[in-house]
Amino acid sequence: MESSRARRSRRSRPSRRRPLMYTALAFVAIVGATAGGTVYVKAQAHSGAPSVSSAPSPATAATSEEASVEPVTQPTVDHDKLLATAMESVTVPDDADVSVAVLDLGSGESATYGDAAFDTASIVKVDILAALLLRAQDEDRHLTTAEKSYATAMIENSDNASASALWRIIGQAEGLDAANERLGLTGTEGGDGMLWGLTRTTAADQLTLLRQVFGDDSELSSVSREYVRGLMGRIAVGQDWGVSAAADGSAWALKNGWLPRSTTGLWDINSIGRVTASDGSEYLVVALSNGNATKEKGISLVESAARAAVSVFTG
Known part of the structure; x- marks a missing residue:
């Protein structure tokens, strides 16, 4: 205790x-x-x-x-939709079909209307020349005198004999298809045998081809590109229709194709090239058509389509 x-x-x-x-x-x-x-x-x-x-x-x-201030987002422009709307003003005959594509060289924006394949007729001549130039580049050589002569006549005058000569040199359809794989064309197939005019293509593929010719990122060298551009800028009088209608009187470089089909009596009318608008802006334009009742009606159709295509960017 x-x-x-x-x-x-x-x-x-x-x-x-x-x-x-x-x-x-x-x-x-x-x-x-x-x-x-x-x-x-x-x-x-x-x-x-x-x-x-x-x-x-x-x-x-x-x-x-x-x-705390919300950023302002720029609205996305659907150029394909704008082109489809613009094409509503183009009158297409019941038996005809048309496809068109356009690229604004300044912005890089493009639009396409229609994805069907068409006979190339003579617009394939630009593709044939591109294949020839790729072959010459691979062989580290210039075009021969004969090749240059064929190329000039084939593009400026749309000479078929010259086209056939170069078609053989590039290896016909097989050579064209191999070149197109390098150029990025995925929907184009060379015509059978010597039928280079029946090569099948799309508007989107032709726009890709034009980008190889008129753009800077290309499989073609700068010298090759300048060569093709020069020829396309000197088309013979009477063959300077088509996409040039969208140039508003300014500069253009083009290649046209026209072919009456014996099976139907209807015309394939095509036009591809570069046009310069009145404000100096440059556009690559493709207009393909078939089922035309006459050559003249086909020309009117592709020219209307070309103007509609450029209006997507010029308003």
């Missing part, structure tokens, strides 16, 4: 209470990725928990204000 002396001693001992610890006023910066800026912890002059306050700097406050 506890003795009476011990109990008295315990009652008389003064109590020892831990004194309050006061801390000096101080700011401890906690640097962190907070939305409001730098956070400070302020020590209090009592034993309670420290309070947290946010003190954004002027720079971070400005950033917060800017972040």
